[in-house]
Amino acid sequence: MARIIAGVSSSHVPAIGAAIDLKKTEEPYWKRVFDGFGRSKEWMARQKPDVVIAVYNDHASAFSVELIPTFALGCAAEFPPADEGWGPRPVPVVKGHPALASHIAQSVILDEFDLTIVNKMEVDHGLTVPLNLMFGSPKEWPCPVIPLAVNVVMYPPPTGHRCFMLGRAIRKAVNSYPEDLRVIVMGTGGMSHQISGPRAGLINSAFDKAFLDGLTRNPQKLVRIPHVEYMREAGAEGIEMVMWLIMRGALDDKVKEVYRFYTVPASNTAVGHIVLENAPRAAHRRGVPVPAKRPSTKGRRAVAHAAH
Numbered sequence: 631m632a633r634i635i636a637g638v639s640s641s642h643v644p645a646i647g648a649a650i651d652l653k654k655t656e657e658p659y660w661k662r663v664f665d666g667f668g669r670s671k672e673w674m675a676r677q678k679p680d681v682v683i684a685v686y687n688d689h690a691s692a693f694s695v696e697l698i699p700t701f702a703l704g705c706a707a708e709f710p711p712a713d714e715g716w717g718p719r720p721v722p723v724v725k726g727h728p729a730l731a732s733h734i735a736q737s738v739i740l741d742e743f744d745l746t747i748v749n750k751m752e753v754d755h756g757l758t759v760p761l762n763l764m765f766g767s768p769k770e771w772p773c774p775v776i777p778l779a780v781n782v783v784m785y786p787p788p789t790g791h792r793c794f795m796l797g798r799a800i801r802k803a804v805n806s807y808p809e810d811l812r813v814i815v816m817g818t819g820g821m822s823h824q825i826s827g828p829r830a831g832l833i834n835s836a837f838d839k840a841f842l843d844g845l846t847r848n849p850q851k852l853v854r855i856p857h858v859e860y861m862r863e864a865g866a867e868g869i870e871m872v873m874w875l876i877m878r879g880a881l882d883d884k885v886k887e888v889y890r891f892y893t894v895p896a897s898n899t900a901v902g903h904i905v906l907e908n909a910p911r912a913a914h915r916r917g918v919p920v921p922a923k924r925p926s927t928k929g930r931r932a933v934a935h936a937a938h
């Protein structure tokens with residue numbers, strides 16, 4: 631059976647993608663940012679997920695203002711990089727996992743979450759930048775990626791609670807998929823930033839760090855944050871953080887925080903990043919054989935007795 635083993639969140643600042651593409655990652659300004667993801671890349675290389683579900687938002691690349699799905703699940707076999715005005719980013723085509731994506735669509739829609747099913751879509755920096763941050767710049771992405779696009783661009787975006795509950799529904803869907811897959815869910819966007827208007831450049835580190843704390847220890851507090859609070863405290867584009875709650879909802883109630891990173895600024899935003907793991911279960915640890923049979927209660931009592 632498939633299982634979600636961990637969740638990762640990170641900002642998806644477009645300038646990070648430009649720094650990678652223009653080979654500026656060793657420049658002092660950018661090195662500070664990329665060094666913060668070094669441990670995460672090592673962690674991801676050890677995890678070797680079979681599939682990543684990437685929760686991100688499209689920036690008018692695949693969907694224009696003429697069509698704005700609240701939640702859109704990529705069920706295609708592949709998703710080419712979008713041309714965002716400077717030509718498509720020089721990154722690999724994202725290979726999907728149509729079978730698992732279709733299974734998630736069926737399970738989640740029957741659980742009364744009305745997803746839009748997308749069978750053809752290009753993906754922009756919102757998805758490709760976090761893939762670079764977690765996987766580096768390989769010739770091919772190391773595993774299939776299922777894109778889940780969330781509207782946080784046009785009012786009204788979904789609430790944090792709705793996002794969290796969608797994460798729960800995705801977890802249920804993954805857990806009912808028969809193939810033995812290890813799945814990582816990625817939430818992208820944020821943290822505090824505002825790119826236009828009188829408050830352009832707004833950054834609120836206290837709000838961001840409290841949000842990171844809440845993700846690990848008290849997500850139920852975060853799901854009650856209303857849109858207006860994101861706007862006031864984290865800037866107009868800080869609303870992207872609701873996508874992190876889909877990632878968190880897909881994890882177990884209790885998680886282990888493996889790593890976090892926070893730096894200001896990158897471009898004119900705060901960059902935040904966190905890695906959370908579910909408690910391992912034997913069958914889903916790499917290289918750990920699955921026990922053939924659970925010992926009987928009597929047997930366990932005997933073993934416990936012998937150990938004392």
Ligand SMILES: [Fe+2]
Pocket residue numbers: 642687689756819820870
């Ligand atoms: Fe964005």
